[in-house]
Amino acid sequence: MTDAQTAPSADVPQGDVVLDVRDLVVEFKSGRQRVQAVSGVTFQVRRGETLGLVGESGCGKSTTGRTLVQVQPATSGTIDYRGQDLTEISGRKLRQLRTKIQMIFQDPISSLNPRRRIKDIVAEPLTIWHQGTKDERAAKVREMLEAVGIDPDAAGDRRPGEFSGGQCQRISIARALMADPDLLICDEPVSALDVSVQAQILNLLADLKTRFQLTMVFIAHDLAVVKNVSDRVAVMYLGKLVEVAGSDDLYREAAHPYTEALLASIPEPDPDHTSDHKALTGELPSPLNPPSGCRFRTRCPYAQERCASEEPLLRELAPGHQVACHFPVGPLASAAPSAGAQAD
Amino acid sequence: MIGRRRGGRTLEFKDIGSHDGPLLVVEDLHTAFRTGRGTVRAVDGVSFEVYEGKTLGIVGESGSGKTVLSRSIMGLLPPRDVLRSGTVHFGGHELTAMDEAELRDVWGAELSMIFQDPMTALNPVKRIGTQISESLVLHLDMDKKEAQSTAVELLRSVGIPSPEERVRWYPFQLSGGMRQRVMIAIALACAPRLVMADEPTTGLDVTVQAQILDLLADLQRERHMAVILVTHDLGVVATRADDIIVMYAGRIVERAPTRTLFRDTKMPYTRALMDSIPRLADPSGARLDAIAGRPPDLIHPPKGCRFAPRCHYARDKCREKDPPLRTVGSPDHLFACWYPLVDGVSTAPPVPVTLGDPAPSASVATAGADATTTDDPTEAEPAQ
Numbered sequence: 200m201t202d203a204q205t206a207p208s209a210d211v212p213q214g215d216v217v218l219d220v221r222d223l224v225v226e227f228k229s230g231r232q233r234v235q236a237v238s239g240v241t242f243q244v245r246r247g248e249t250l251g252l253v254g255e256s257g258c259g260k261s262t263t264g265r266t267l268v269q270v271q272p273a274t275s276g277t278i279d280y281r282g283q284d285l286t287e288i289s290g291r292k293l294r295q296l297r298t299k300i301q302m303i304f305q306d307p308i309s310s311l312n313p314r315r316r317i318k319d320i321v322a323e324p325l326t327i328w329h330q331g332t333k334d335e336r337a338a339k340v341r342e343m344l345e346a347v348g349i350d351p352d353a354a355g356d357r358r359p360g361e362f363s364g365g366q367c368q369r370i371s372i373a374r375a376l377m378a379d380p381d382l383l384i385c386d387e388p389v390s391a392l393d394v395s396v397q398a399q400i401l402n403l404l405a406d407l408k409t410r411f412q413l414t415m416v417f418i419a420h421d422l423a424v425v426k427n428v429s430d431r432v433a434v435m436y437l438g439k440l441v442e443v444a445g446s447d448d449l450y451r452e453a454a455h456p457y458t459e460a461l462l463a464s465i466p467e468p469d470p471d472h473t474s475d476h477k478a479l480t481g482e483l484p485s486p487l488n489p490p491s492g493c494r495f496r497t498r499c500p501y502a503q504e505r506c507a508s509e510e511p512l513l514r515e516l517a518p519g520h521q522v523a524c525h526f527p528v529g530p531l532a533s534a535a536p537s538a539g540a541q542a543d
Numbered sequence: 544m545i546g547r548r549r550g551g552r553t554l555e556f557k558d559i560g561s562h563d564g565p566l567l568v569v570e571d572l573h574t575a576f577r578t579g580r581g582t583v584r585a586v587d588g589v590s591f592e593v594y595e596g597k598t599l600g601i602v603g604e605s606g607s608g609k610t611v612l613s614r615s616i617m618g619l620l621p622p623r624d625v626l627r628s629g630t631v632h633f634g635g636h637e638l639t640a641m642d643e644a645e646l647r648d649v650w651g652a653e654l655s656m657i658f659q660d661p662m663t664a665l666n667p668v669k670r671i672g673t674q675i676s677e678s679l680v681l682h683l684d685m686d687k688k689e690a691q692s693t694a695v696e697l698l699r700s701v702g703i704p705s706p707e708e709r710v711r712w713y714p715f716q717l718s719g720g721m722r723q724r725v726m727i728a729i730a731l732a733c734a735p736r737l738v739m740a741d742e743p744t745t746g747l748d749v750t751v752q753a754q755i756l757d758l759l760a761d762l763q764r765e766r767h768m769a770v771i772l773v774t775h776d777l778g779v780v781a782t783r784a785d786d787i788i789v790m791y792a793g794r795i796v797e798r799a800p801t802r803t804l805f806r807d808t809k810m811p812y813t814r815a816l817m818d819s820i821p822r823l824a825d826p827s828g829a830r831l832d833a834i835a836g837r838p839p840d841l842i843h844p845p846k847g848c849r850f851a852p853r854c855h856y857a858r859d860k861c862r863e864k865d866p867p868l869r870t871v872g873s874p875d876h877l878f879a880c881w882y883p884l885v886d887g888v889s890t891a892p893p894v895p896v897t898l899g900d901p902a903p904s905a906s907v908a909t910a911g912a913d914a915t916t917t918d919d920p921t922e923a924e925p926a927q
Contacts, residue, residue, distance in 0.1 A: 255748045256719065363605070363837065391746075393604045393775040398819035398833035405830070420748045427821040427829065446827035464753035466778035468820050470802045473782075479750045482718060 216279075217382055217414045218244040218267065223276035225262050234487045236262040238438035239276070241513075244382070249408065249415040251429030251446065253422050253461065257483045259438040264386045264418045268302045269293060280382070298324065301375035305387035307367035311359040317344075317370055318355035324377040343373040346410070347403060365396035369403065376411060383408075386418045401428055422458075423465045426450055431519075434458050437494040438486055440513060444520040454516055454527035456499045493525065501526050564635075565592035566737055566769050567616070572629035574608075574615040581842040582626070585611040587793035589629075593737065598763065598770045600780030600801070602816065603790035606838040609773050612790070613739050617656060618646045634736065652682040655730040659742040661722035665714040671698075671725050672710035675732055682733045697728040702758060720751035724758070731762060737769045744779065756783060777816050781805065786875075789813045792839050792849040795868060799876040809876070809883035812850045848881065856882055856889040 225237040237259040244250045254260045265271035267278060269285050278285040283296065301324075304310040311320055321340045325331055331339070344351040347369040359367055368388060375383060385404065389397040405428065408415060419425050425432055426446045434442040434449075434457065442455040453459045460479040481498050484490055493511050496502040505525050513523040516531045526532075574586035585608045593599050603609040614620050616631050618638055631638040633654060638646070650656075658664035666674055675697055676690030685693065691710070698706035701724040714722055723743060730738055740759065744752035760783060763770050772780055780787055780801070787804045789797040789812065797810040808814045818832040836853045839845050848866050851857040858881070866879045882891035 255750055365837075394777070395604050395775075395816060395819045395834045398821070398831035399835075401821070402831055402833050405828070420750075422749070423821045423823050426823060426827050427825070427831065429827060450823055450827075461750065462823065464750045465823060466749075466752070466756075466776065466781065467822070468778040468781050468805070468817050470781050470805050479754070482720060482751070 215246050216243045217246050217281060218416075219277075219279040220263075220267070221277045221279070223263065223266060223278065224274045225259070225266055225271060226274040229487060232487055235274075235438055235489075236486060237266065238489075240435070240438075240440055242433055242440065242443065244414055244416060246381075246414055247412065248430040249417055249428055251425035251432040252416060252418045252435060253420065253425045253432060254435035255420060255483055257437075257486070258435045259486075260418045260420075260435050261386050263435070264302070264384045264416060267382075267384050267416065268297060268300050270302075295328075298328065298378040299380050300382045300384065301378065301380040302384040302386065303368070303371050303375050303388045306391055307364055307371050307388075308359060310371055311367055313359050316356050316358060317349075317362075318351070320359070321370065321374045321377060324374060328378075330378075339377060340373075343376050344370075346376065346407065347373045348399075349373065363396075365392055365399060368392065368400055372400075372403065372407065376407065379411075381412070381414060383413050383415045384418070385415060387420070388417075389424060390419060390421065397424070404428060421465065422461045434461065437483060437489055439494060440521075440523065441495065442520075442522045442524075443513070444522075448517070448520055452517070452520065452530045454520070454522040454529050454531045455495075455524045456501050456528055457495050459528055460498075493523075501528065566595045566634060567593040567771075568630075568632040569616060570630045570632075572612070572615060572631065573627065574611055574620065575626040576624060577626070578842070583841045584793050584844070585841060586615055587841075587844075589790075589793075589795055591788055591795070591798065593769050593771060595736065595769055596763070596767045597785045598760075598772060598780075598783060600784030600787040601771060601773045601790060602775065602777055602780060602787060604775055604816075604838050606792075606841070607790040608793040608841070609775075609790050610741055613656070613741050613771065613773050617650070617654065617739060618643075619656075648682075651678040651730075651735070652733045653735050654737050654739070655733070655735040657723075657726050657730045657738060657740040657743045659745055661719065661726045662714065664726060665722060667714055670711050670713060671717070675710075675725070675729050678729065678732050693732070694728075697732055698725070700762070701725070701728045701731075702754075703728075719747055720755065723747065723751075723755050727755070727759065727762070731766070731768075734766060735768065737771070738763075739771045739773070741773045742775070743772070745774070745776075752779070776820070777813075778820050789816070792844055793841055794849065794879065795877070796850065796880070797878040798868075799873075799878075803873065803876050807876070808887070809871075809878035810850075810880045811854050811856055811884060811889065814884060814887065815853075815855075848879070856891040858882065858891050 221241050223237055223240045224235060226233045226235050240263060242250065252260045252263060262271060266273050273286045280296065280300065285293065288296065318340050321343060322336050325336045325339065341351040344354065349366065349369050362370065389400050392400060401424065407413065417425060417428050429446045432444060432446045432449045433440050434455065436457050442449065442458045449458065450462065453462055464479060479498055484497055490497050492508050493506040496506040499506065503526065511523045511525045513521045515521050516527060520531065570590050572586055572589045573584065576583045576585060589612060601609050601612065615627060618641065633649070638649065672691055672694045675694040676687070679685045679690040679693055680687065695706045695710050698709055703709050703721060703724055717725065743759070744755050747755065756779065759770065772784060774780060784801050787799065787801050788795050789810065791812050797804065797813045804813065808817070815832065815834045819834055821831060834853055839849055839852065845852055847863050848861040851861040854861065860881050866881045868877045868879045870877055871883070882889055
């Protein structure tokens with residue numbers, strides 16, 4: 200269905216760009232210091248595609264997601280959504296625009312108000328804008344609950360505490376769809392769920408994406424999950440993007456050592472599975488004091504002197520495949536002599 | 544290096560290691576809770592053994608009874624609200640016959656537990672060093688100073704950098720992965736013979752998960768411990784367990800040595816759990832073969848096979864008669880299914896009207912094949 204976008208030549212923005220994020224920086228105050236959670240991130244999301252954003256806890260992926268819906272202000276940079284810079288507008292205008300950009304959160308149970316009934320929770324996006332009559336809203340609630348596989352008659356008058364995590368996530372999705380969004384930001388929507396329920400929710404998201412012609416940003420730490428749902432994947436490390444590629448390309452031709460390590464750490468359900476790569480050692484360095492040069496170098500098995508002195512910039516190794524590494528690995532490594540030459 | 548430090552000061556369990564036969568024997572264990580709606584039979588007749596130095600994986604969805612099972616074995620459930628029958632023998636001693644005072648001598652010293660959520664399992668207002676040394680003082684009669692220096696060594700052995708300093712930290716100062724390492728240090732402090740790890744890596748990043756599981760495996764080898772690894776993810780136990788038990792609705796539905804379980808899966812539920820995991824080798828956008836529905840209500844479990852309502856292959860017999868746990872051929876491969884899979888294909892007789900049969904989609908058909916061909920990812924490229 201999205202053949203056009205998944206084709207490896209998806210380099211030039213064909214079709215329109217729904218979301219154009221440029222040089223996004225998000226800073227937090229930490230005591231007297233300032234800590235950068237997101238340090239200059241640039242990416243585009245095209246209409247109808249799913250962009251996966253993957254990385255470890257603390258890499259800034261959730262902060263990026265929250266900035267896209269402007270629940271977290273950007274420190275600098277622009278977020279262009281259909282020609283409007285979200286960082287420029289505020290107040291009612293922003294809230295109105297935000298109905299088109301909806302978010303699904305990681306913890307489905309705590310993101311639903313435990314004291315309200317399901318039908319009121321789901322109706323909320325329309326209620327706050329006084330859209331439609333009461334009956335119209337009720338009809339829409341039914342439609343959306345049915346779309347996510349929840350029986351509106353049985354569930355409508357009940358409260359979130361009576362539902363399992365997977366069902367609560369379905370209800371969150373129904374709520375997110377109420378205002379006819381065209382962009383859906385999913386922040387770790389399945390990481391709190393069992394693998395069996397996870398599969399149900401991933402399939403549901405794929406179905407809804409087709410049915411409602413959604414564009415999605417899918418944030419998660421598990422590359423196998425991200426690969427399953429995404430057309431393109433952006434790998435994030437300590438506030439920066441280190442690799443961006445079509446999801447099948449990323450798996451076949453991972454060029455950044457960090458991507459390689461992420462792939463290696465996924466537990467494959469196969470007793471004879473052996474990974475060629477050792478599990479990543481250590482933890483994410485503190486963003487208060489990021490390493491000089493390449494931020495991954497402190498954990499990188501291939502790091503050399505140059506990695507400490509010079510920051511690698513995101514560059515194109517193959518059409519639609521960008522990497523920020525001086526010494527890329529994998530099948531594309533040999534295809535990238537230009538980087539070495541340019542450095543000398 | 545922390546050896547087994549036991550100066551004959553503690554309990555009679557010190558010679559558990561010399562006991563012949565399995566380290567842990569669970570026989571026909573039932574555990575039920577009384578609730579307002581009725582009795583929840585969370586564990587319904589479970590039997591298995593764990594041998595010294597081995598790893599047993601217990602796999603199931605939320606609500607399958609796996610967590611209740613592990614707590615019931617430990618004797619951690621309050622006896623007032625819980626109906627328990629059956630026996631648990633540990634090193635020849637019957638845990639199910641012990642009172643709490645006796646169990647306290649076993650907990651931590653010989654049999655310990657790693658909980659899922661280190662933030663709630665650790666005491667937030669005590670330094671981590673104090674929490675580790677607690678059991679050393681209690682079980683091994685160490686003095687405070689000795690216990691503190693052992694705590695530092697334990698933190699070092701679980702890979703915590705600068706342990707001399709960290710030993711005085713509080714749990715909130717550590718990341719999730721570091722907290723789980725502290726939990727492991729606490730669980731291993733007294734060199735137990737068996738460690739029960741209940742979802743030890745759920746909620747952690749995949750990178751940290753790999754580190755924690757590797758750490759646990761290294762320590763296990765070093766100390767010759769037995770480990771029970773409880774998880775919802777077959778991927779977690781695939782390369783780490785010697786044997787796997789699959790639980791469904793309070794019962795064991797399949798049990799086999801790990802490789803046999805994956806290569807010769809008998810129970811459709813086990814197959815379904817495997818197929819619901821997204822595989823890297825599958826092309827992006829491949830539809831996952833999710834298990835429809837949810838595990839049954841354990842107050843009123845369905846008649847016949849409890850998985851039948853969600854099973855692709857269920858026939859009338861499955862809905863009528865409860866399949867016993869049985870073997871075919873190999874005595875160490877047990878399964879509870881009337882129509883076990885043979886080479887991934889159901890032996891259930893075809894239904895007269897095949898239209899309603901939820902035919903496995905293309906991704907399902909390839910999922911089994913991929914297991915043997917993952918070394919060539921280029922083959923998985925989607926046809927254009």
